[in-house]
Amino acid sequence: MGSLQRLPLALAPPAPWASDALPFASPDQLDPDLQELLDSASRMLCQWLGSAASRAPLPALGLTPAVAPSVQGLGGDVLLAELQQVMEGAYNPNHPGALAHLDPPPLPASIAAEMVCAGLNNNLLAEELSPSLTRLERSLCAWLAEAIGLPAGSGGVPASGGTLSNLTALVVARQHQGLQGRSDAVVLASSDAHVSLDKALMVMGLPATALRRLPVDPAGRLQSDALADELDRCRLQGVPVLAVVATAGTTVCGAVDPLASIAGLCRSHGAWLHVDGAIGAVYALDPGHAQRVQGLGLADSVTVNPQKLLGITKTSSLLLLAQPQLLAEVFATGLPYMEASWGGSHGGECGLQGTRPAEALKLWLGLRQLGQEGIRAVLDGAIERTATVMDLLRPLQGLALRGGDLHLLAMTPLGLSAGQADHWSQATRQQLLAAQLMLSRPLYQGRHHLKAVLGNPHTRPAQLEQLAAIVASSLTAKP
Secondary structure, three states: OOOOOOOOOOOOOOOOOOHOOOOOOOOOOOOHHHHHHHHHHHHHHHHHHHHHHOOEEEEEEEOOOOOOOOOOOOOOOHHHHHHHHHHHOOOOOOOOOEEOOOOOOHHHHHHHHHHHHHOOOOOOOOOOHHHHHHHHHHHHHHHHHHHHOOOOEEEEEEEEHHHHHHHHHHHHHHHHHHOOOOOOOOEEOOOOOOHHHHHHHHHHOOEEEEEEEEOOOOOOEEHHHHHHHHHHHHHHHHEEEEEEEEOOOOOOOOOEOOOOHHHHHHHHHHOOEEEOOOOOOHHHOOOOOOOHHOOHHOOOOEEEOHHHHHOOOOOOOEEEEEEEEOHHHHHHHOOOOOOOOOOOOHHHHOOOOOOOOHHHHHHHHHHHHHHHHHHHHHHHHHHHHHHHHHHHHHHOOOEEEEEEEOOEEEEEEEOEEEHHHHHHHHHHHHHHHHOOOOEEOOOOOEEEOOOOOOOOOOHHHHHHHHHHHHHHHHHHHOO
């Protein structure tokens, strides 16, 4: 064997090793530069949030600062000035008229936890990299799973959004059903199910035809009879069903599929039931609203996104399972470069993500700040605002309203062609934006609609009345 040769050292002077030559926080004492930077950034953020009503929900086009690092690092004043520039061009969810999307204002405790999470910089990949946070995450997932109705012993794992939660659920379902390598396996869902299912099957190597979308009723709910027929057809034809995906809160109408009857069909056919509850599962946290997602606890797995209504800062999504041990059974690799887990399995062994921040921290602290009464108040307010808008719009002649059991409401005029509905939605949205009311413009069943998401706790009756008045006025204008 040849001997090892020592590589020559670089001739250039070495970079300084002393920590005071680099902008890291001191490990020996309170760092005044860090404190000043965080205090200043915090004041900027508080001012931005506190002045939200004076700015439009959708800002004018902002300037983008330089992105490449300069030769010399920048000082705090310059960094803050550039940060302010980015903030001025950001979407403004704290505005009372921000009614377009599932992006509510953030809870103060969740903001604070996000900052602490960044400062701790722990890694949920393995226990020794995040001892207290790993325990907190496990306990929180277990509590949340049981709180939404899953059986004792349930649990799960956070993920960076509902798309990843849904993908993870389908990968677990395929493994549990013994369908690895079966390219003929299918997933059954409604025609209004989220587009993340298409992405999931693509990533899993299944053809686009593997997603069989079934008809919905006039309220946007999956028709149980159609599902029963399709399950029978798959059984007779020998087509393996990887999973049935029900939706608790569709993206446009907020419709909730008949979860209890779907669960019964899945049990009788031996099919895995996943519920995409990214929008609606949080309603199960309060006894007064749990009936809106009745049957949720009968699922094998559930996607929950507290970020969409409860004010938890992004991202906050979880996949919760009745049998959480299946996560490690599917994804465990042994992590040979880490010490053995003392809690059953490392966080990086419980899903597709390895390195993960402690997103459970902001969810935990946000829920602690709200309390059960606060959670109920958020849900009550969302439903009350939706009912108010419905009451204001329902008497209008020639307007089709599509609203489910939750806090989403879509509308489009009757009797218009697809092109005319497109023109109406664009023109009316501009009128609403001029009044600092922002609605979205989804394409649904071949026609553009205007959609209001009524989860913003800052929205008052005056904004809702103005919304209704603008919509009413738009119906009298010629398309």
